[in-house]
Amino acid sequence: MTRGQSKTEGSPAPHSAVATELEGRWLVVVLNDPVNLMSYVVLVFKKVFGFDESTARKHMLEVHERGRSVVWSGVREKAEAYAFTLQQWHLTAVLEHEDAA
Secondary structure, three states: OOOOOOOOOOOOOOOOHHHHHHOOOEEEEEEOOOOOOHHHHHHHHHHHHOOOHHHHHHHHHHHHHHOEEEEEEEOHHHHHHHHHHHHHOOOEEEEEEHHHO
């Protein structure tokens, strides 16, 4: 760095591609698997998200019939936490950026 040059000159803008990638809405998507019983998936949705019985069943049926269901959307950090929790319950959960969906 030359004398008098500030640190910000020549460095990427604070709103770089990485920052943009982290922003926006993120989707927590549960994918169908041949292992878990439907009743178990309903139970997990109720425990993890606090869904009532009908909401949990709606998402479970969506997973069963369509192969996937978006169970939550919001900021990336919380989406990652939900996906991790679902994986700990042995469900197949992935994150998708809303723009990619």
